[in-house]
Amino acid sequence: MRKGIKGCLLGTMLVSSSLVWADTAQQYDDALTAFNEGEIQSSYLLLKQVLKDNSDHLPSKLLMGRILLLDGYIGEAIDELEEVLLAGGDVNLVMPPLSRAYLFAGKYNKIFAILNRNELNDEARLSVTLVAGTAHSRLNERDKAVALYNRTLKEFPDSVAVLNAQTTLLTELGRVDEAERLLDKTLAINPDGIFTLLAKGKLVDAKGESALPIYARAMELAPDNPAVMRAYAGALAEDGQYEKASSIVDDIEKQTPGDVQNQLLKARILALTKNQLEADKILKALTERLSLLTDEQLNEQIELSLITGIVAYLNNNYDLASTELTRYIGKRDATPEQIGMLADALLKTGGYKDAAKMLEKHEYLVVENLTLARLNCELFMALKKSFKCEQMMPELEKRYAGEPQLDILRTKVLLNKRRFTEAAAILNGPLATSDEAEVMGLKVALHSDQRDYDTALPLARQLLAKQPDSLGHQAIVADLLIRTNQLEEATRIVDGILSKEPENIAGLVARARIAFFQNDYARSRKAIDDAIKQDKTSVAAQILAAQIYLADDRQETAIEHLVSAKTLDKSNILARELLVSVYREQGDNKAALAEINALLGIERLSARYHMEKASVLNEMKDAQGTKTELDMVYALWSEQPQKLLSLARFQADSGDAEGADRSYRTAIGQAADEQIGYLEYASFLISHTQFEQASAVIAKVNGQFGLSPDLLRIKGDYARATGQPEAAFDHYLNALHMDSSYTLPLVNAFELAKRGVKRDTLISYLTAQNQTDSAPVFKKHLLADLYYTAGSFEQAEPLYQELLKAEKLTNRAFVLNNLANIYAGTDNTKALKMAEQALTLMPKSAALLDTKGWIIALQEDYLTGLGVLRQAYTIDSSDPSVHYHIAFALYKLGRHDEARQMLIEHNTLERTFREKEDAQALLDKL
Structure with missing residues (x-):
């Protein structure tokens, strides 16, 4: 019996759910049987009881999700299936039904994310691919669906389901010849398949021939299939056999009452039989259903207006001042002082655009007064029209070169354009000795924008010392204290600000940020919501609100705030970066790509954004687009060897072997005296079976740098890839002789020894290592595992027992599990105790559940054992040992x-x- 025990080797870690008991096993088994026999309602009721008693029973939650999906409870099905996934359920079991649920819910991007982000087995991948193709079609992206099916058919050329889907799609696109070639292939594989016949019928119909005999044959084979019944009824109607067609439609309606496709077919038959009134009733009802699913006379004494305007301005009556001064300036030539007064009055009443228009209209006067010009420029920047300010700069520089106020203005313009290096040059040059508060504020802004908060904070303190009563300066200091994790002092300052001015925006934002840093999301939300109520135009508040809601897993609300932030400030990088992150997490690569393109519009030469874009395009299977972006990164990093190495790895992973080869060669050329580039290049060549070139690189490294543990490891990889496992083992062992702490060659040698390559040699090496006091637990564990895999349980057992004495044994659960397997069949009580201890440490491990279920089965409690084994299967449906153990338990239960x-x-x-x-x-x- 021991020969059949499955082992848990070091590093084999899977995820699962809680244990199941005998009564749960029986109830679930009954529910599964009912489901398989088509008794869906009975299965549902049984599952309700199981989940009432054991809400974490993954097999029941998975089956419940499938039932809810069948019954049309899409939202509930998604909730159940996503919970299974979060609890560690096997993606191969969960993703096919979850993708269908997402399809029904219209969450198409989540389907694409499933396909692009998960390593699925062939069956699950084909299932999700078909759903993804349908999603593309519903988005009117049928060319993308065609491309997806083509890629899939290269890998699975005989997949009847994909062949039929592609045939149908090509037929709908009018590409009849291509569809016919595919259909011929499908017919050769599966001539009487239901969906093959349906695809054939559509193609024949598209060619203008009668598809009725084909659908009739399909009806013979599957008389109760709604898709077949619909196709047959439609063909009968076209043939004038209305009575027969209507009868089939009535049968379909009994099966799927309220089905939209069936209602449309019924309306079509009624129309064909000239029963237009009844057809219109159906169509009207459908329309209503679908609608539920888814903007003064001029004063003759003009001088009086000037006087009135000036007096009103001096009395802080800015509404009247702006009205009268506007009237005066509209009729008379104005002075720069009058223009300035009017601009200030307009700004104080919120007339930013009116002020900007007025200043722009009087630009000839504005440039004659530097203070007014600065006001104009700052207004343009506030209105996101900084280019107009830049247009003024040449004239201002001619008039006021060397003036500190002009340097301040230039710095503001540069900071607004995020040209930090140029702004720093002015602040550290012409303005270096200035102690003006405005200059100090610009220095704080510069360092804050560059996230150099440690430098910004002392400057902000100096600024506050100059104007200690300024609530604005207090808020800046508080913000920097928060960002440097000095929350206690920040809290005191913020409380002081809000005690003086309870609705102070900066104070409320700071309070929200402090609570956010303390993970107090409720308090943080309250403060940031209060801030936004006071000022919806605060970009900083909108971004912080988004961060708070993201941390609280409320993505849609976060997106609303981020969209507000980027609308308020189109050049805001943080808002767009966060949107990219959220969209990618949601699987909405199209939206993410739009934001990355906007970021590249702001920083066109940002290698980081080009890399991000390449990553998105790679996920979207756009190989050429990915290569184009990576080529751009190569141009930006061509003289930075370390970055080129990281680029090469990305290129290799994305399938751009040619680009990776170029990057590796350039990196080596840039750093010819560094070994790492050569070694990584050699590994790349080996992985791409370019053995002759790899051999040359290895020889060059050997000649230039001499033997090293890294080179020996690469030599081992080369030998293993070229079919020389024993030579590979020797290289790995030699690397260990040079550096006994080098883990990678040891792991590689262990993998070979597990397969019988020089197992005794590695056992001897590890035994010698184990005899030294400094031997790490890791090596002792490998030695025990080697004995275990060889079936030498007498040698493995004392080593595992010794390992259990170690205080910090990271894989204690698996040591216990292997001991349980060793005792199984000879001392099942002791084995079960070990398995239970292992599961206490890792209650969500498929491998450990499998061991427990198997031991229970060996104790002849087959039903309870089966229940535990099914828990393991829900988490890892691909493990052949789990399949065998379940089959064994079923066999013993007489369910052959x-x-x-x-x-x-x-x-x-x-x-x-x-x-x-x-x-x-x-x-x-x-």
């Missing part, structure tokens, strides 16, 4: 057909695993 189906459906006997002989023997019995 289910046992056989488990082994055949998963192609278990085609896999290599330690219990394969036992599984084959079991299948032979079945």
